[in-house]
Amino acid sequence: MIENSNWVVQKFGGTSIGKFSTQIVNDIIKVYSEDHGNNVAVVCSARSSYTKAEGTTSRLLLACELASNNNFEYKNVLDLVEKDHISNAKDNIQDITVQDALIENSKREICIVRxxxxxxxxxxxxxxxxxxxxxxxxEKLSCLYVTALCQDSGVNARYVDLSFIVPSDYECKDGTLDNSFYTFLVTAFREKLSPILKEIEKGIKIVPVITGFFGIIPMGLLNGVGRGYTDLCAALIAVALNADELQVWKEVDGIFTADPRKVPQARLLDTVTPDEAAELTYYGSEVIHPFTMEQVIRTHIPIRIKNVQNPKGNGTIIYPSDQAKKGESTPPHPPVALTSSIFESKKKGATAITTKSDIVVVNIHSNKKTLSHGFLAEMFSTLDKYKLVVDLISTSEVHVSMALPVPDSDSQKALRSAVEELKRLGTVDVIKKMAIVSLVGKQMKQFIGIAGTMFTTLAEQHINIEMISQGANEINISCVIDENDAVRALQSIHSKLLDGPVNESFESAVNERLEQIKHMDL
Known part of the structure; x- marks a missing residue:
């Protein structure tokens, strides 16, 4: 049994800090630290006003682009960042001494970037x-602000800057970020936090507020990790502290059976497995990056998705169903024998359903001038050349159908160029304005008829299916439909497979089986 450490790592996103910073400090950080008696570590993303487009990170990326193009407008963008953060400090920090220190520190950091x-x-x-x-x-400006806000509210917070945690001469093997790099980071984080940990051991209550940006790396943090690096940083901090829980605070109550904005009957899920969360993330639900989950799950640390506007809610826990959490000697849900009874609930297998819009279907029929293996090789080489991602694929020896996400003008331009090259291989047709509907559930492979129910439901709604695909791990069934039908598909499939009580009545199960027998080719 793995012992509890009493540490809780809380990660807050940029828009949450921009809109709910006072509530975050008073209703979350302060409550967990003082009322619950936890040791709390806070990891912050760069602060946003209301949307990511207006956020600090987006503005800094714009400033870099302008500077590289010899456009002096980058100075105005930095002025906007400075004005925004100074105004925010004056509006929210009451203690003048703390406010002045925050403004001075913020100006110094902005001056360096200038x-x-x-x-x-x-x-x-x-x-x-x-x-x-x-x-x-x-991340520096965001953490300086949250630290000051904590101090203003009587919380003994300490600002921790990780931006130079990686040595300038550090070399990544084969130019990639492998497990050895993340192991190095965990050790480096632990060493960086060791002075604070020693003070805490002496009984001094300190809340470290840690930058979600964790260092300058050879290929660049954006290229190597992407914009989800703050989630990854929080996960590695949780591992370094041997935390009892990693809390990712968002503006939703947790993970639902479907998007509640589109499906009013959607239910909050108490728990999902990492595999299910990964599938939901990939096919449209903003949960948490699979690689981030991997870092904490392998050290038996559960992830809890919670809502900054509803801090007393339980949220959703992401954790394997066959592993024990800290403080538990056995898994909470031991394996249950599955039977093939026709009276088992058809709803038991599916966990959630999600959609992904801005999908384009590309159909390629080979002209047979290329050998079948060469056909596929050339096709994927062309897609790789234009950095196009394939979400779903269906193949035969000479025919391929692919579903590709094309969310912006750059992707559309790349797709047009790729299609022109692909025409060398055969006939190419493109179907735009499509959506992927994905039904996810770890137990789905144990139950017969779920895929049939899903596709029958779409047929009843007169929704045409362009493509069908099932993931190799058998926990995801996906199909491609017209984008205009996506919400109706979500609602109807949710109603059939995810609504209502878990157990079907005996009579309902018999009737369903009789209907299946009627349609059998005897």
Missing amino acids: RYLDASQVLGEVSTRTLDLVMSLG
Whole structure:
């Protein structure tokens, strides 16, 4: 049995900090630290006003782009960032001493970035290293603000900057971020936090507020990890502290059986497995990146998705159903024998349903001038050349159907170029404005008829299916339909497979089996 450590790591997103910072400090950080008696570590993303487009990270990326193009407008963008954060400090920090210190520290960090971009503008390019240094400003300003807000509310918070945690001469093997790199980070985080940990051991209550930006790396943090690096940082901090729980605070109550904005009957899920959460994330639900989950789950740390606007809610726990959590000697849900009885609930297998819009279906029929293996090789080489991602694929020897996400103008331009090249291989037709509907559930493979019910339901709604695919792990059944039918598909499938009580009545099960027998080819 793994012992509890009393540490809770709380990760807050940029829009949450932008809109609910006072509630975060008073109703969450302070409550867990003082009322619940936990040791709390806080990890912050760069602060946003109301949307990501207006957020600090987006503005800093724009400033880098302008500086590299010799456009002096980058100075105005930085002025906007400075004005926003100083105004925010004056509006929300009551203690003048704390407020003045926050404004001074914020101006100093912004001044450093100005010098980086001034040099980049002269050179006419923003290097990967400079981009990382500029990007780190967002998390620094956010954490300085949250630290000041905690101090203003009587919480003994300590600002922790991780932006130089990676040595400048650190080399990644084969140019990739492998497990050895993340093991190094966990050790480095533990060493960075050790002075605070020693004070806590002496009985001094301290809440470390840690930048979600964790260092300058050879290929750049954005290229190596992507914009989800703050979630990953929080996960690695949780591992370094041997935390009892990683809490990811969002603006929803947790993970639902479907998007509650589209399906009013959607239910909040108490728990999902990492595999289910990964599938839901990939096919449209913003949950948490699978790689982030992997870091904490392998060390038996559960992830809890919670709502900053409803801090007393239980949220949704992401954890394997066959592993024991800390403080438990056995898994909470031991394996249950499954039977093939026709009276078992058809609803038992599915966990949630999600949709992904902005999908384009590309059909390629080979002209047979290329051998079948060469046909597929050339096709994937072309897609790789234009950095196009394939979400779903259906193949035969000479025919391929693919569903590709095309969410923006850059992707559309890349798709047009790719299609022109693919025409060398045969006939190509493109179907736009499609959506992927994915039914996810770890237990689905144990139950017969779920896929049939899903597709029958779509047929009853007169919704045409363009493509069908099942994931190799058998916990996901997906199909491609017209984007205009997506909400209706969600609602109807949810009604059949995810609504209502778990157990069907005996009579209902018999009637369903009789209907199946009627349609059998005897």
